[in-house]
Amino acid sequence: MSSLTLEASSPLPPPLSPQPGPLWSLALHPSNTSLTIVGSSPTHGYRFHVYTFPDLSPLPTGDDDHDLGFDKRTLRCCIYDPTSSLTSTTLALGSFSGSISILHSSSLSSFSLTQTLQGQESEIKSLSYTPSADILASSSRDKTLWLWDTQTYEPLSILSSHTGDVKSCLFLTPLKIASCGYDGLLKIWEEDEDGDWSQTQNLEPEKGEELGDDTLWCIGGMGSSYRIFVGNGKGEVIVYQDENGRYEEIGRIEGNNEECYEVNLPSVKAGHCGILRTGGMGFEVFREKSSFGQIDGEKFRKDCEVKYAHDGEVNCVKWCRGGERVVSVGDDGRVRVWKYDIG
Amino acid sequence: MSSKQNANPTIITPPPTSLPSSSPPSISPTYLSYLTSPPPPPPPLLPPDPFTPSEIFQIITTINDPEHPLTLSQLNVINLSSIIECTPSKVVIRFTPTIPHCSMATLIGLTLLTKLTRSLPSHVKILVSVVPETHVNWKAIGKQLKDKERVGAAMENEHLRRVVEDCIAGSN
Helix, strand or coil, X not given: CCEXXXXXXXXXXXXXXXXXXXXXXXXXXXXXXEEEEEEEECCCEEEEEEEECCCCCEECCECCHHHHCCCCCCEEEEEECCCCECCEEEEEEEECCCCEEEEEECCCCCEEEEEEECCCCCCEEEEEECCCCCEEEEEECCCCXXXXXXXXXXXXXXECCCCCCEEEEEEEECCEEEEEECCCCEEEEEECCCCCEEEEEEECCCCCCCCCCCCEEEEEECCCCCEEEEEECCCCEEEEEEECCEEEEEEEECCCCCCCCCEECCCCCCCCCCEEEEECCEEEEEEECCCECEXXXXXXXXXXXXXXXXXXXXXXXXXXXXXCEEEEEECCCCEEEEEEECC | CCCCXXXXXXXXXXXXXXXXXXXXXXXXXXXXXXXXXXXXXXXXXXXXXXCCHHHHHHHHCCCECCCCCCECCCCCCCCHHHEEEEECCEEEEEECCCCCCCCCHHHHHHHHHHHHHHHCCCCCEEEEEECCCCCCCHHHHHHHHHCHHHHHHHCCCHHHHHHHHHHHHCCC
């Protein structure tokens, strides 16, 4: 039996406030030595903190707030440029204002503003880099997905066929990206030989009956394009597999009637493929059954869970690089680190 | 002589006048222990006593309507039977717009959500929706109100927030 044990918990930011504001998202530095968390604050509008990993000592974020390009709006999402190192870190932050701040540091903290990307009309919901970081994708409430050239910070392409908020996007390969959202659709977009991006697949998974069940909140990937894991409004994780160039649903992890705000898989360097999903105030790890391949029956089993990880909903959970720890953030405004022991 | 007649007056902390749920939470030993290291295991989260429907109703009954100088319960937008579910971890409310084309319906929902979120502990999940078929857009409004990301963004809109605050202001 596997287990998850609390290892570190962030202190509340001063002044000691019973409601520091929710944390929406977290990102782990590729060096596995620090992490960034973002969210909302009743006093400042946004929250942005950098901590050491895994012991959660606070690090300075940088210049004063104005210099980092934020206005008083929620920071919804954050992502490290995957080529970042201990001596050169690039961090992208997406704001409810519709703008994206690109920050840089010659260490892990004390960032300065490199660029502010503006163009999308409303809230930025998610960000994704290609593995070599030559393209940054941003999805928005305005129903679009923008692809930015990270050399020039000009938009390469604007992908717009969603009919609602694009809640999540994820590069599957340098030439292929998935997006999903409020319209209940999962779309695959690909770059052709002329460098033009277009939609190549439009998937509409079967919906639940309750309002909001159909919203597709998040996409998890395996570091390859073989499978995609999509979380919906009733907590289901829908698993798609590449079958001769087309994605087909091959199974679902049963829903728990809580929005699945994040589904995350560890990098290939981890010794396991635990599927991590949020659910209410906790999160769960699922493993594929070894008898996978049979069409009938449950394909995934629950490995372990933390039922009450936060005093409020969990909004984001991620594996660390080696897959031996989990980091979570939630509506209680805290970040927590959990040790995962495989049973 | 300028010294006060009573330099050390006895200070009486007034008893809470509102429902326990809406009084500011005290800092419990568990809460303080978050600041120390190593961290404790997560605290037990569910309170022993669930809220009663009438306690929930008390919180929202005096919210003002965005258009009329009346409260939501005076307009019968909400009544006691609007509280559909009431458990230690979840509160479900359904309201009835005054007319099926009411343009304020989403705003009324936001106001109910905001007041309840501020009054109940953070671990209570609050769902607000429209009574089915009582509004032309009841499904769309219900879906929007269930999406906490959209609700959060709406409350960052200064105009919307001001209207919501005005509706709530008289109800505290």
